[in-house]
Each structure stands twice: as structure tokens, then as C-alpha cells.
């Protein structure tokens with residue numbers, strides 16, 4: 457596999473997301489300040505419906521990042537059944553002071569995100585959870601993409617990875633990561649294969665990739681034998697380990713084979729948070745434009 461990087465020859469390089477995330481957050485903060493000065497401060501509402509330590513940790517860190525960018529972040533703990541969650545989402549969708557709505561999983565009664573996210577106004581659906589948003593993404597219409605999926609593409613672009621005509625393999629087919637990543641890669645003219653838990657001989661498929669995106673949520677699933685020499689590997693996985701840290705889906709030994717690998721933490725994660733904030737500011741700006749005389 458030739459290294460599909462434009463202008464730069466790389467080996468064992470880390471595709472860090474920190475610098476990119478900082479620049480996205482800085483531009484979001486500057487737009488947020490402009491909106492606040494015009495009397496339209498951007499506001500994000502995060503709806504949580506069940507107690508979950510990983511989700512609570514994420515919401516706290518998102519709240520800190522939002523505050524730094526000058527975005528108000530309300531956490532609405534509904535601890536209700538699915539009807540209560542729907543009612544909360546409908547109320548926030550109708551509240552003109554709220555510009556972005558994020559529904560945290562897990563949900564009550566084993567509900568999936570897609571079962572309830574259709575109650576989020578697509579104009580406020582800053583993490584692309586409403587099935588309408590995914591449909592619009594697939595058909596090339598304007599929509600908020602799930603921030604994690606968009607972060608994968610933003611990271612590849614930031615590091616100069618060319619996508620047109622490249623063989624891309626995505627491991628994972630969820631509605632929040634795998635499917636939208638595949639749609640975004642396809643929209644950029646990559647030739648895309650999507651793998652999942654029923655894929656036969658996963659290593660044979662992933663070894664054909666020039667660009668490999670791992671989003672299975674299985675620590676170390678992608679070993680060196682799964683990666684072609686020189687391939688670019690984006691690790692979306694975040695798996696908690698015993699010492700309290702996070703590891704990705706990609707075995708560290710892959711760095712010796714790949715042309716470049718994104719680290720966990722410090723790769724897709726910070727870019728995801730930054731893009732979510734950018735979406736909130738964009739939604740607030742669109743609402744301001746729509747309501748100004």
C-alpha cells in the first residue's frame with residue numbers, strides 16, 4: 457500500500473488531534489463571543505436519562521470545554537421513562553433560547569438513540585442523532601453529521617491524507633460512528649468497505665485498506681496483521697482499562713507497520729468535542745440569522 461498522504465512521506469507518525477481541536481475551539485469561541493455581544497449567546501442542552509459513569513465523565517468534560525468557548529451548557533437530568541425523555545426533547549426543541557440538543561446514552565428501557573432522537577429538531581441536532589440528519593447526510597443535503605464521524609474526516613484532512621479513489625475500510629456500523637463515517641468517506645470519493653461483527657476474515661479485509669477506521673469498541677482488535685504497511689489508521693475506539701485510562705481499538709504494535717496512526721487519547725476525541733461546540737455555534741448563528749429582520 458502506498459502511503460496516501462499528500463506532500464508528506466510518513467512512517468509511524470501519530471495523527472494527533474490536539475492542535476486541530478484547539479484551532480476549532482478558538483474559532484468557535486470567537487463566533488460565540490460575537491453572538492453573545494449581539495444578545496444571542498449560544499446554548500447547548502445535554503439530556504441525560506440514566507446514571508452512567510462514563511457518560512457523566514463526558515458531560516462534565518464537555519461542560520468545561522463549552523464554558524471555555526463561551527457556550528452555555530445546561531445538563532437536564534430527566535431520569536424518566538422514554539415518554540419523559542421525548543417530552544424533554546420536544547420542550548427543548550421548542551425553546552428558542554436553546555440552540556443545540558445532545559441526548560446522552562444509555563437510555564431507559566434499552567431504547568436506542570435512534571428510537572428517541574427523532575424528537576430533536578434537526579436544526580438543533582448538533583450530534584446528528586435524528587435519523588433525518590443521517591438521511592440528509594447520506595443524500596448529500598446539509599445536516600449536522602455526528603461529531604465523531606466528522607472528526608475522523610477532519611483529522612484526515614488536517615494531516616493531509618488524500619481520500620479520492622483510495623480504498624477505505626471502516627470497522628463498525630453503528631448509526632453514530634461507522635455508518636456516518638462510511639457516508640462521509642464515500643462523499644469524498646473513497647471506495648468504502650464497512651465491516652462488523654459478522655465479517656468473515658476481518659484481517660484480510662482490513663489489510664486491503666489504504667485508510668482504515670477502527671470503530672468497534674474492542675481494545676486492541678486491530679493488530680499489526682490487520683494493517684497494510686504504510687496504511688493510515690484512525691482509531692475511534694475508546695475502551696476503559698483497569699488503571700482508569702483509555703485505550704483504542706488499535707494495538708500499539710500497529711505503529712511499526714502503519715504510515716500513521718491516531719492516538720487514543722488525543723486523536724479523534726478532542727476533535728469530536730471541538731466540532732460539537734462548533735455545531736452549537738453554527739446552530740445559534742443560523743437561528744440568529746433566521747430571526748433577524
Ligand code: NAP
Pocket residue numbers: 604627628629630631632633634651652653654655658671672673674677692693694695724725728729
Ligand atoms: P457500537 O454501537 O457498540 O458499535 C460497534 C460496532 O463494531 C458494531 O457495528 C459491531 O458490529 C462492530 N464490532 C464489534 N466487535 C467487532 C469485532 N470483533 N469485529 C468487527 N466488528 C466488530 O459502538 P459505537 O457507538 O459505534 O462506538 C464505537 C467505538 O467508538 C467505542 O469504543 C466508542 O466508545 C467509541 N466512540 C468514541 C468517540 C470519540 O469521540 N472518540 C465517540 C463515540 C464513540 P455489529 O453491528 O455486528 O454488532
